[in-house]
Amino acid sequence: MLQVQHLTVNYRRLQALDDIGFRLPSGSLVGLIGPNGAGKSTLIKALLGLIPTQAGQVLYRNKPLKQQLRRVAYVPQRSQIDWDYPITVWNVVMMARTPHTGWFRSPSRQSRDIVRDSLQRVEMLDLRDRPIGSLSGGQQQRVFLARAIAQQADLLLLDEPLAAVDKKTEALIFQIYDELKAQGKTLLVSCHEWGGILNHYDQLLLLNQRLIAHGSPTEVMTQKNIQVAYGIPPALPHFHDSLESNFFC
Known part of the structure; x- marks a missing residue:
């Protein structure tokens, strides 16, 4: 179980995260949602110890997560990756x-067998010798998911992994998420878009500097919670009608 207790982060004298606390059980797929600037990427980086925190602790199986980083796989946002770096698909995953x-x-x-299997699972083995920068956005996301699989981590933290992917890739990614869940792995996924796709998640964390709601999609995606998170009451249909919307988070 991943446990986050009283996590607080200040950034350039501004409070980025305020007293965040939650627990994520093993074998769960959890979506992290909230408006732009809500602190989603900051939270993921704080969990990993990539940025300093002012208070709180992050535990995994009752031990500090920063002492167990080999058990964690991290997929950053696309904007944080140098796509011009001369490296092949195979070598990205082999890392x-x-x-x-x-x-x-x-x-x-x-290790070679694990990398081959990981690329096969995301349907990218045939492109293993291609430079990573020559791929489409969806293909690049598949490669980084393959790298996370090859790491054989127990906890996966993914920051907007569905950005720039097509529907086929989206379906494949969620299929792999389900397989990883069945293996007892915990996945925390920062979401770029939301709507009916949120039904794929077991739990949601709705964030805007503080944790506004945590629970099942139907528990979290209420008009009241959305209004608190976004500051205005968006005109949304009821969640049970799939919340098909054009809002971004």
């Missing part, structure tokens, strides 16, 4: 095996 093989050792046969 996930570095903690297992070391920096100056050749990958083992087991």
Whole structure:
């Protein structure tokens, strides 16, 4: 179980996150939603220890998460990746095996098999020799998901992994999420869009500097919670009608 307790982050003298607390059970798919500037990426980075926190702690299986980072796979936002870096699809995914093989050792046969299987699962094995920068946005997202799979982590933190993907890739990604859940892994996914797609998630975290709601999609996506999070009452149909909307978070 991932436990976040009283997490507070200040950024350039402004409070980015205020007293955040929640628990995520193993084998769950959790969506992280909220308006632009709500602190979604900040929260993911704070969980990983990539930015300093002013208060709080992050525990995984009752131990500090920062002491167990080998058990965590992180997929950052597309804007944080240098797509011009000269590296092939195969080598991007093989980087996930570095903690297992070391920096100056050749990958083992087991690692090569894991990378091959990971690329096969996201239907990118045929493009393994392509430069990562030559791929479409959806293909690039698949490659980074393959890297997360190859890491064989127990906890996956993904920051807007559905950005720039087509419907086929979206369906494939959610299929893989379900497979990872069935293996007992925990996935926290920052969402770029929302609507009926939120029904895929077991739980949602609705964030805007503070945690506004945490629960099932139907519990979280109420008119009241949305109004608090976004500051205005958006004209949305009822969630049970799939909340098909053009709002972004």
